[in-house]
Amino acid sequence: MTPTPTPQAAKPQPQPAAGVTLNAALSSSARPPRPGALAAAKTFGWRGMLKIKHVPEQLIDATLTPVLFLVMFTYLFGGAITGSTGEYLQYILPGVLVQSVLFTSVYSGVALNTDMTKGVVDRFRSLPIWRAAPLVGAVIGDCVRFAIASTIVVLLGFALGFHADGGVAGVLAAMLLVIVFAFALSWVFTTLGLLLRSPSAVMNSGFMALFPLVFLSNTLIEPSTLPSALEAFVNVNPVSSLVTATRGLMGGDASAGDIGLVLAEAAILTAIFAPLTVRLYRAKS
Amino acid sequence: MTSTLAIEATGLVKSFGKTRAVDGVDLAVQRGAVYGVLGPNGAGKTTTIRMLATLLRPDAGSAQVLGHDVVSEAHAVRGLVSLTGQLASVDDDLTGRENLILLGRLLGYPSKQARARADELLAAFGLEEAAGRLVKNFSGGMRRRLDLAASIVVTPQLMFLDEPTTGLDPRSRNQVWDIVRALAGLGTTVLLCTQYLDEADQLADRIAVIDRGKVIAEGTPSSLKASVGGGALRVRLLDPLQRDEAARLLGRALDSEPHLEADPAALTVRIDDPARAADAVAALSGAGLGLAGFSLAQPSLDEVFLALTGHPAEDDDTQEEAA
Structure with a gap:
């Protein structure tokens, strides 16, 4: 151990930190009043937007898959399942919308797990702000991700010939409902993100848990065609209730009961997993 | 208050x-x-x-x-x-x-x-x-x-x-x-x-x-x-076989136990007074030992540790970095 690190040939750089400017910068910073909890969370939401801008790969991954699914399923199974691709598209578009946004929500956990391995979390935790602000802000930022993903699926659906009897209002309400549910589900994945060791472990287990939930539902098929045990599972699967409500809103025949059920499920998920995430985050050292 | x-x-x-x-x-x-x-x-x-x-x-x-x-x-x-x-x-x-x-x-x-x-x-x-x-x-x-x-x-x-x-x-x-x-x-x-x-x-x-x-x-x-003295004199010999001889001479000239380094031709002696280092080096050349080089160094953390604890600074197997 020597007192000096290995010398390297330093390239000429602009001379930083001229004493005068440095001193001016150091002394010209009166402390502003501390931000409120929501302002801090909003700032972390802004950080989430910046990440979408600088690291768009995650969004592309998560939206490309459902785009492929939508096109493949429509043309591959459409004829076999409903007799025509157009009719099948009518059936699966709301389902693929749900599928694509729910898969995107896994990235909330992946991003948090990645953050925890970096020094920047130490900085956040040493700031005089609401301690849950980084988490709440990140999940709010993720809602923008969900909005982008759902817009892509819906636009593609229209391009392929989908027609919504629920009108523009119905489609927007359906997208909003899916985003609300994905917000709630994000908390499950942030909890996972704090419990598991690596970002890829979060991604794998998140997808592993989502696959049966998404496919063993009424996303792609009519449950009445299933063996009775499977049909029973599909009917209690919360993803099915979300797909039913989404389909209803887009088709203009949603029932208040279906929508209420989804909102209740979202509220329960959030009530359990949001506080759990915050507790785990605070306990991490 | x-x-x-x-x-x-x-x-x-x-x-x-x-x-x-x-x-x-x-x-x-x-x-x-x-x-x-x-x-x-x-x-x-x-x-x-x-x-x-x-x-x-x-x-x-x-x-x-x-x-x-x-x-x-x-x-x-x-x-x-x-x-x-x-x-x-x-x-x-x-x-x-x-x-x-x-x-x-x-x-x-x-x-x-x-x-x-x-x-x-x-x-x-x-x-x-x-x-x-x-x-x-x-x-x-x-x-x-x-x-x-x-x-x-x-x-x-x-x-x-x-x-x-x-x-x-x-x-x-x-x-x-x-x-x-x-x-x-x-x-x-x-x-x-x-x-x-x-x-x-x-x-x-x-x-x-x-x-x-x-x-x-x-x-x-x-x-x-x-508390750790004025620093250290580091000597590197042309011939590694002469190191024991050099250690004996330096130890006598500086009243301090020389430390043999991993480099077979090098050794370090702690010194209290830099002025005596010159005499010690002169003693080596006087005895016909060829020097590849010598230098005076500030005490390093290693030496501070050696002086304060009796053991060299080492990487413990603690989890500190992960904490």
């Missing part, structure tokens, strides 16, 4: 599993001072700093930072300090400018002022050209400067610096030192963890030497150096 102490820690303890990373650390740091905490990897420096910065809860003991308890008044402490961690505490996926704006907004500046403050800091730290680049593409020195700029978006009363120059080239290291001096010059108290005696010597008013979770020596840099 306001204490004149910026940090007052008593009997701090923190264990990770079976490892007692910090084992009863006491610290008293005057306001406005630059205080060095010197020790090898795994000595407990980072764990100590994390407890003082409210990131870790002590298992036992207590600490007051700027008059506030780090556990019961953690929020008040956070409002007065800032931390530059061992891993640079900046966001890799954002640009340099966005990092500073983010911090400014989190500290309560309205958007426009946060931008102005970010630009001011980028200029002061020589980062204007790199402002729009993602931090993951920054060099080590640029990251560190950005990290320091992020720590003073609002000038803190106390700044924690955890090994701010580890891994930096000498030029970047000097830049970091200038920044620390400027901060101290304006009255900010600095707690500096380092494994370089040289760095503590350059910057700190007082130093605590920490080893295996305990403070083993405390004092001014000069008193500490005096």
Whole structure:
């Protein structure tokens, strides 16, 4: 151990930190009043937007898959399942919308797990702000991700010939409902993100848990065609209730009961997993 | 009654599993001072700093930072300090400018002022050209400067610096030192963890030497150096076979046990008075031993440790880095 690190040939750089400017910068910073909890969370939401801008790969991954699914399923199974691709598209578009946004929500956990391995979390935790602000802000930022993903699926659906009897209002309400549910589900994945060791472990287990939930539902098929045990599972699967409500809103025949059920499920998920995430985050050292 | 102490820690303890990373650390740091905490990897420096910065809860003991308890008044402490961690505490996926704006907004500046403050800091730290680049593409020195700029978006009363120059080239290291001096010059108290005696010597008013979770020596840099002697004479011979002979001669000339290095032709002797080094070297050439070179070195951390503990500074198998 020597007192000096290995010398390297330093390239000429602009001379930083001229004493005068440095001193001016150091002394010209009166402390502003501390931000409120929501302002801090909003700032972390802004950080989430910046990440979408600088690291768009995650969004592309998560939206490309459902785009492929939508096109493949429509043309591959459409004829076999409903007799025509157009009719099948009518059936699966709301389902693929749900599928694509729910898969995107896994990235909330992946991003948090990645953050925890970096020094920047130490900085956040040493700031005089609401301690849950980084988490709440990140999940709010993720809602923008969900909005982008759902817009892509819906636009593609229209391009392929989908027609919504629920009108523009119905489609927007359906997208909003899916985003609300994905917000709630994000908390499950942030909890996972704090419990598991690596970002890829979060991604794998998140997808592993989502696959049966998404496919063993009424996303792609009519449950009445299933063996009775499977049909029973599909009917209690919360993803099915979300797909039913989404389909209803887009088709203009949603029932208040279906929508209420989804909102209740979202509220329960959030009530359990949001506080759990915050507790785990605070306990991490 | 306001204490004149910026940090007052008593009997701090923190264990990770079976490892007692910090084992009863006491610290008293005057306001406005630059205080060095010197020790090898795994000595407990980072764990100590994390407890003082409210990131870790002590298992036992207590600490007051700027008059506030780090556990019961953690929020008040956070409002007065800032931390530059061992891993640079900046966001890799954002640009340099966005990092500073983010911090400014989190500290309560309205958007426009946060931008102005970010630009001011980028200029002061020589980062204007790199402002729009993602931090993951920054060099080590640029990251560190950005990290320091992020720590003073609002000038803190106390700044924690955890090994701010580890891994930096000498030029970047000097830049970091200038920044620390400027901060101290304006009255900010600095707690500096380092494994370089040289760095503590350059910057700190007082130093605590920490080893295996305990403070083993405390004092001014000069008193500490005096306790280990004036430094060391390092000699490299042309012929490794003559090393034993050289060791005998040097030991006699300097009244000190020579240390045989891993390099078979080299040996080091501690010296109290540099003037006697010349005589010792003369004794070697007088005896016909050929020298490839010799140098006088400041005592290194290794020597401080050897003198204070009787064992060399070594990397313990503690989990400190992961903590």
